[in-house]
Amino acid sequence: MSEQQSQPSNMNTSGATVNGHSNGSNGNGVQAVSQASPQPINPFAPRYAQIVGWGYHVPEKVITNFDLEKIVDTQDEWIRTRTGIEERHVVASPSETSATLGIQAAKAALEVADIHPSKVDLIICATSSPEHIVPSTASIIQDGLGATNAGAFDLSAACSGFVYALSMARGHILAGDAEYVLVIGAETLSRIVDWTDRATCVLFGDGAGAVLVAASDVPGGITASVLGSDGSGADLLTVPAGGSAMPSSLETVSSGGHYIKMDGTAVFRFATRVMAEATRQVLGKAGLRVEDVDLVIPHQANVRIIQNSVLKQLKIPEEKVFVNLQKYGNTSTASIPIALCEAIEAGKIHPGNNLVFVGFGAGLTWGACSIKWSVPVAKPNETWWRNTARQATYQAAAARSMWKRAIRRVYSQFPAESRWGGRKEENELS
Numbered sequence: 001m002s003e004q005q006s007q008p009s010n011m012n013t014s015g016a017t018v019n020g021h022s023n024g025s026n027g028n029g030v031q032a033v034s035q036a037s038p039q040p041i042n043p044f045a046p047r048y049a050q051i052v053g054w055g056y057h058v059p060e061k062v063i064t065n066f067d068l069e070k071i072v073d074t075q076d077e078w079i080r081t082r083t084g085i086e087e088r089h090v091v092a093s094p095s096e097t098s099a100t101l102g103i104q105a106a107k108a109a110l111e112v113a114d115i116h117p118s119k120v121d122l123i124i125c126a127t128s129s130p131e132h133i134v135p136s137t138a139s140i141i142q143d144g145l146g147a148t149n150a151g152a153f154d155l156s157a158a159c160s161g162f163v164y165a166l167s168m169a170r171g172h173i174l175a176g177d178a179e180y181v182l183v184i185g186a187e188t189l190s191r192i193v194d195w196t197d198r199a200t201c202v203l204f205g206d207g208a209g210a211v212l213v214a215a216s217d218v219p220g221g222i223t224a225s226v227l228g229s230d231g232s233g234a235d236l237l238t239v240p241a242g243g244s245a246m247p248s249s250l251e252t253v254s255s256g257g258h259y260i261k262m263d264g265t266a267v268f269r270f271a272t273r274v275m276a277e278a279t280r281q282v283l284g285k286a287g288l289r290v291e292d293v294d295l296v297i298p299h300q301a302n303v304r305i306i307q308n309s310v311l312k313q314l315k316i317p318e319e320k321v322f323v324n325l326q327k328y329g330n331t332s333t334a335s336i337p338i339a340l341c342e343a344i345e346a347g348k349i350h351p352g353n354n355l356v357f358v359g360f361g362a363g364l365t366w367g368a369c370s371i372k373w374s375v376p377v378a379k380p381n382e383t384w385w386r387n388t389a390r391q392a393t394y395q396a397a398a399a400r401s402m403w404k405r406a407i408r409r410v411y412s413q414f415p416a417e418s419r420w421g422g423r424k425e426e427n428e429l430s
């Protein structure tokens, strides 16, 4: 099991606070308004959306290219030279799901930020392999974290989802609607991949990455975003069945309609074009030139896409582009946050750096965010009492969830408007 646990941010040195709110301070000096007693936002105070926590989690089980040679007609050499991928992590048991991976990544991000889950206002889970069509994976993560003051929703923009979600988090924070937003990319793509289709099964992997975005008065953070879509390419990368257009049936199951279908060459062409364009556009919006970029963290799908777009078209040197897809394959929405964590671990990100996150995916969709990294990445003094409080909350969250389910089962025996089935009792649950 691999989990990003170190490199906490410590905003004390930069003195970040949230627009004059004093209740609910974390160890990073970022102060958030408490949900219990919300304070009015000062519309004239400067407000920025800073990434203050980050974490990832991947399943233990690894499938190498050589393992795949035993499953489908493929070769390690073909996969490495055409994609750059050498191995990928996949879930091994039914107890590992997109939500459980997302919960682990989110816990790691909260630990880095040293923030209690009750401070989180909103959880956005970008995912291409949600637990269910309904309810959202984000709500399951919210319950697992004990983030009792958070709203939660899933965001569906395929592999561009993390960049989309980051843009939503920024908007929500700049509008004054949230102080802390958890943005998670979580995937168990191995469950929707056709393990007999060599054109797709070699590409994808499972994992989750998360960042905590906080309101701050320190200039920088997520400074600009660009989002795009071209639905005329919807059929180029799709899981055709299981939605309202093609409901599940014996036929959809027997024809493999619930697996990923892809026109790889068309997606490759599209990706190469939009990665460069989106990067240029977001830099333009942020008032930066290509030369100002310190590190690009692209969606980790295929090293040739990255070479043909970011390196060749934008002429960004290799050392300014972070690539880790050889270890994880394409983890869709999780690829950029996992790469961010590893870039931090590798010492490639420092306060003052200009970063670009750029992604593309089914839809077709694409997106880019420009980030002025403003948070120290050095480990702060340990705040054991906050850590203890978080761990206790996680334990309590599981018990609370079980208790609420049990109580609901009891109430469900009574008519909804009766003394025992009515609203009063439901309210008592929360």
Ligand code: COA
Pocket (backbone or CB within 6 Å): 073, 074, 075, 078, 079, 082, 083, 159, 198, 199, 202, 237, 262, 264, 265, 267, 268, 271, 301, 302, 330, 360, 361, 362
């Ligand atoms: N192992 C061995 N051979 C394979 C193979 C595999 N896993 N998959 C395909 N091939 C074969 C093809 O059948 C084809 O054989 P043929 O020439 O006899 O017909 C040959 O390799 C070339 O296939 P082609 O599809 O032209 O390869 P490519 O260089 O375009 O690479 C992809 C294929 C899928 C790696 C590449 O198109 C790609 O990465 N596309 C983007 C996919 C992507 O990123 N999707 C996610 C978006 S978020």
